[in-house]
Amino acid sequence: MSNEFPPKEGWGFLRQTRKLHYFEPSGESLCGHWFMLFDNLVEARDDAPSNCAACRRRLKARQEAAK
Numbered sequence: 563m564s565n566e567f568p569p570k571e572g573w574g575f576l577r578q579t580r581k582l583h584y585f586e587p588s589g590e591s592l593c594g595h596w597f598m599l600f601d602n603l604v605e606a607r608d609d610a611p612s613n614c615a616a617c618r619r620r621l622k623a624r625q626e627a628a629k
């Protein structure tokens with residue numbers, strides 16, 4: 563077992579919310595409402611309907627900008 567540092571980014575699940583939010587390496591969600599420390603990142607499709615809509619929109623905008 564090894565903990566990666568800096569932490570990864572990705573979709574994460576919080577008990578407080580039923581949706582997945584996308585967390586940046588800083589620990590902040592893209593929608594700006596949540597913060598967590600990477601222990602709950604999960605594999606998820608970026609466009610899954612159950613994901614937070616604001617996070618999805620911002621992630622997509624960021625991916626578009628990176629092209």
Ligand SMILES: [Zn+2]
Nearest residue numbers: 583593614617
């Ligand atoms: Zn979100």
